[in-house]
Amino acid sequence: xxxxxxxxxAWQKNDSLLCVGLDPDPAKFSVHLxxxxxxxxxxxxxxxxxxADLACAFKPQIAYFAGESAEAQLEALIDYIHAEHPDxxxxxxxxxxxxxxxxxQYAREAFVRYQADALTVNPYMGFDSVEPYLEYADCGLIVxxxxxxPGGSDLQNLTVEGGRRLYQHxxxxxxxxxxxxxxxxxxxxxxxxxxLADVRSIVGDLPLLVPGIGAQGGDVQATVTAxxxxxxxxxxxNSSRAILYAGKGEDFADAARKVALATxxxxxxxx
Amino acid sequence: xxxxxxxxxAWQKNDSLLCVGLDPDPAKFSVHLxxxxxxxxxxxxxxxxxxADLACAFKPQIAYFAGESAEAQLEALIDYIHAEHPDxxxxxxxxxxxxxxxxxQYAREAFVRYQADALTVNPYMGFDSVEPYLEYADCGLIVxxxxxxPGGSDLQNLTVEGGRRLYQHxxxxxxxxxxxxxxxxxxxxxxxxxxLADVRSIVGDLPLLVPGIGAQGGDVQATVTAxxxxxxxxxxxNSSRAILYAGKGEDFADAARKVALATxxxxxxxx
Numbered sequence: 279x280x281x282x283x284x285x286x287x288a289w290q291k292n293d294s295l296l297c298v299g300l301d302p303d304p305a306k307f308s309v310h311l312x313x314x315x316x317x318x319x320x321x322x323x324x325x326x327x328x329x330a331d332l333a334c335a336f337k338p339q340i341a342y343f344a345g346e347s348a349e350a351q352l353e354a355l356i357d358y359i360h361a362e363h364p365d366x367x368x369x370x371x372x373x374x375x376x377x378x379x380x381x382x383q384y385a386r387e388a389f390v391r392y393q394a395d396a397l398t399v400n401p402y403m404g405f406d407s408v409e410p411y412l413e414y415a416d417c418g419l420i421v422x423x424x425x426x427x428p429g430g431s432d433l434q435n436l437t438v439e440g441g442r443r444l445y446q447h448x449x450x451x452x453x454x455x456x457x458x459x460x461x462x463x464x465x466x467x468x469x470x471x472x473x474l475a476d477v478r479s480i481v482g483d484l485p486l487l488v489p490g491i492g493a494q495g496g497d498v499q500a501t502v503t504a505x506x507x508x509x510x511x512x513x514x515x516n517s518s519r520a521i522l523y524a525g526k527g528e529d530f531a532d533a534a535r536k537v538a539l540a541t542x543x544x545x546x547x548x549x
Numbered sequence: 550x551x552x553x554x555x556x557x558x559a560w561q562k563n564d565s566l567l568c569v570g571l572d573p574d575p576a577k578f579s580v581h582l583x584x585x586x587x588x589x590x591x592x593x594x595x596x597x598x599x600x601a602d603l604a605c606a607f608k609p610q611i612a613y614f615a616g617e618s619a620e621a622q623l624e625a626l627i628d629y630i631h632a633e634h635p636d637x638x639x640x641x642x643x644x645x646x647x648x649x650x651x652x653x654q655y656a657r658e659a660f661v662r663y664q665a666d667a668l669t670v671n672p673y674m675g676f677d678s679v680e681p682y683l684e685y686a687d688c689g690l691i692v693x694x695x696x697x698x699p700g701g702s703d704l705q706n707l708t709v710e711g712g713r714r715l716y717q718h719x720x721x722x723x724x725x726x727x728x729x730x731x732x733x734x735x736x737x738x739x740x741x742x743x744x745l746a747d748v749r750s751i752v753g754d755l756p757l758l759v760p761g762i763g764a765q766g767g768d769v770q771a772t773v774t775a776x777x778x779x780x781x782x783x784x785x786x787n788s789s790r791a792i793l794y795a796g797k798g799e800d801f802a803d804a805a806r807k808v809a810l811a812t813x814x815x816x817x818x819x820x
Contacts, residue, residue, distance in 0.1 A: 301650070301651070303650070339647075339651055339654075341645075341647060341651045341652075341654035341655045341658065342651070342654050344620075344654065344655070344658040344662075345654035345655070345657040345658045345661075345662065347620070347662060349615075349618070349620055373645075373646050373647050373671075374612075374644075375644050375646060375671050375673075375693075376610075376612060376644050377696070377700070378698065379572070379574070380572070380610055380612045380613070381612075383610075383612035383613050383615065383616035384612045384615070384616070386616040387612065387615040387616045390616075391615075391618060400644075400646050400671050400673050401673065401703075401704060402672065402673045402693060402704055402705070403693070403696050403698060403700060403701055403704075404696075404698065404699070404700025404701050404702065404703030404704060404705070405700040405703055406698050406699055406700035407698065407700060408700075409700075422646075422673055422674070425648070425673075425674050425675075427648040427649065427674060427675065427677050427678065428675070428677055429648070429674060429675025429676040429677035429678060429679075429680075430674055430675050431675065432675030432676055432722065433672060433673055433674075433675060433715070433718070433719070434673070434675070436709040436710055436715070436718065437709065437710040438707040438708065438709050438710075438715070439707055439708040439709075444707070444709070444715070447704070447707065448704070451703065
């Protein structure tokens with residue numbers, strides 16, 4: 279099924295707008311895992327099993343796997359999610375941005391090798407850096423728009439011709455031109471709710487992946503109010519560290535579940 | 550030695566501004582290589598050996614390795630270059646763009662795991678997406694500025710506040726703020742020589758990595774004239790496909806060498 283349909287189904291099935299970010303940092307793992315060769319896989323698998331009925335998506339961040347030479351564990355993890363939790367789409371967070379033949383290789387990496395359902399990409403190189411991914415008609419493409427970090431303003435907040443900000447321009451480009459086959463979504467950070475509302479007003483019901491709550495300090499009520507669609511959907515609100523490292527002991531997955539449940543429910547209070 | 554010093558030494562030692570791009574596509578390999586399990590490594594190794602005295606840098610494009618699950622071959626290739634051709638710096642072309650802890654993981658991937666001397670990065674997320682790399686004081690950071698693809702204009706050519714184009718703003722940001730420790734360079738495509746000249750006027754002697762000649766059609770004379778510094782240096786003019794696939798038979802490396810030599814010499818005519 280297309281990513282967007284899977285996402286809508288997961289929103290409804292789990293009554294959840296929570297995206298669980300998988301940023302596995304072995305230095306933060308429970309001691310009982312740290313000795314294992316497949317610690318990253320085992321850690322993420324436990325998190326996935328503990329939160330699969332509470333999430334609308336899982337989002338592994340490829341940098342954490344690449345930094346640890348753990349590509350095989352990432353393949354195994356996504357295989358596992360598809361096998362055991364087939365209703366929950368997997369977003370590979372890689373923020374790829376390159377053109378033509380190179381983008382085609384990144385698309386193979388994401389959608390063939392890793393079997394991801396969606397990929398995050400960077401818009402700086404323009405439409406032909408996005409086009410090769412669109413051939414994978416069932417896969418989602420989540421374009422960086424307004425990010426939640428302080429330096430996000432360095433470029434994204436510049437006023438461009440026509441009087442809009444660069445992130446508004448990107449939002450409009452994606453909604454009107456790049457979303458040719460209904461595969462697109464946007465990344466918009468939680469730390470600027472007014473801008474989230476602004477993007478929502480530009481892009482209609484396009485799904486928004488929203489990092490920045492939890493450890494990064496974004497306010498849940500403001501985020502949901504600003505970003506939801508009229509039907510109370512439209513958001514993948516990501517939390518990574520606050521869930522993954524809620525507990526430091528052998529019961530880390532139970533602790534993660536508690537935080538995920540509380541976060542999902544808090545989100546739902548404001549839908 | 551710092552990347553920038555290595556680059557200057559390689560410019561001078563090989564009398565060359567040619568960067569050899571390593572974009573290995575197994576479908577284009579000589580038949581005698583295609584059966585081999587380490588075909589990507591063997592292909593690139595042959596290209597490297599055939600061109601090491603003609604190049605100022607090698608630039609493996611990580612997407613080609615990731616799409617083929619060939620991370621181990623990339624590690625082996627960079628090890629080989631450092632061991633056999635230690636004077637030629639290696640630029641990992643990955644166009645990474647992410648923040649904080651995630652960027653720190655990408656930095657580990659590029660500079661610790663792969664032992665690259667420099668990395669290409671994307672500026673869209675701003676300074677804190679670049680900062681973690683700067684801790685690797687000997688490593689170069691090559692920031693996307695103006696790319697050679699048609700869609701490059703979608704964002705980079707927008708007029709931003711102050712009346713400049715976005716790529717000019719990026720050039721100035723990098724030259725004045727992000728280049729804190731002298732590690733920075735910029736990517737500027739060869740297909741727009743006037744813009745290359747413009748970036749050169751903004752950034753002083755900062756090195757520019759210039760894709761777009763060869764298969765992508767950029768004019769060598771116009772590129773060198775527009776981009777060189779007063780001392781006839783300052784450029785890493787990249788050619789990938791035109792060199793890599795100059796020959797299709799077992800003598801592909803000889804054919805590659807001929808094209809690399811002709812390209813280096815053509816560049817030198819206009820310095």
